[in-house]
Amino acid sequence: MALSLQSYVRLSSGYPMPLLGLGVYRNGDCFPACLAALKHGYRHIDSARMYRNEAEVGRAVKESGVPRSEVFVTSKVYNAEHGYESTLSAVDSSLERFGFDYLDLFLIHDPLSGKQKRLDTWRALLEAKKVGKLRTVGVSNFGVKHLEEIREAGLETPSVNQIELHPFCQQKEIVEYCNKHGIFVQAYCPLVRGRFDDPVLQDIASKYKKDVAQVLVRWSLQRGFSPLPKSSQPARVVSNANLYDFEISLEDIAKIDALDQGKKGAISWNPVDAD
Structure with a gap:
């Protein structure tokens, strides 16, 4: 599979999104990691209002020397701020924190x-997109039921669903639904938070002379997802992107696929079954 650090997918919104992104979850001092990422070819950073680091991301983009138009930046509105008016206010607040006049993706x-609040929040994001504050809108941690609510309400389908997704928690039902309805899947926790002791992963990493982290991200890309590996260490940020000089064989992909434990394999909050 011919992939590079500059590989993109065109979302249903019409905008291109770089497949590999840098996650900055709970990294309040993410400026060094973001700067290293942008210096070494990343063009996609995934933040959120709850992470409290939008300003650091915005500063890194400005100081990187990379044109704003070339960097795909995401943020998210969490449940305490859901609702129509509060979401519109959250979008404006995020733009102010980043120092941007638009965001590439808002979830x-x-x-x-x-x-009710989910649908009100979604309507607000559609409005913010309509007036140009957001280029693409989507959801995160949504199960099939939540995605169906949007469809049944006659509203525009999300372009993206970002879910916990790695070999131990593959969320197959959600992925199948998203693929069927043109919703691109982003994978958070692709590095299983450093749990690299699985013998199957270790054997495959040894075979390709790579580390387990690189195998995990490469698997995610070859499965057609957009992985968002997180690291606060600049050297690790660079290492995590050193995965375009090898391709995992179909046989080894199948071995990794077989590690799935369903929802028991989740390592994060994974609220896809919420009422």
Whole structure:
């Protein structure tokens, strides 16, 4: 599979998104990691209002020397801010924190606010997109039920669903639904938070002379996802992108696929079954 650090997918919104992104979850001092990422070819950074580091991301983009138009930046509105007016205010607040006049992608961070607020929040994001503040809108941690609510309400389908996704928690039902309805899947926790002791992963990493982290991200890319590996260490940020000089064989992909434990394999909050 011919992939490079500059490989993109065109989302249903019409905008291109770099497949590999840098996650900055709970990294309050993410400026060094973001700067290293942009210096070494990343063009996609995934933040959120709940992470409290939008300003650091914006500063890194400005100081990197990379044109703003070349960097794909995401943020998210979490359940405490859900609702129509509060979401519109959250979008404006995020733009101010980043120092940007638009965001490339804005997501509903989780489905924990209940059906009515989920739909009100989605309507607000569509409005913010309509007036040009957001280029693409989507959701995160949404199960099939939550995605169906949007469809049944006659509203525009999300372009993206960002979910916990790695070999031990493959969320197959959600992925199948998203693929069927043109919703691109982003994978958070692709590095299983450093749990690299699985013998199958270790054997495959040894075979390709790579580390387990690189195998995990490469697997995610070859499965057609957009992985968002997180690291606060600049050297590790660079290492995590050193994965375009090898391709995992179909046989080895199948071995990794077989590690799936369903929802038991989740290592994060994974609220895809919320009411």
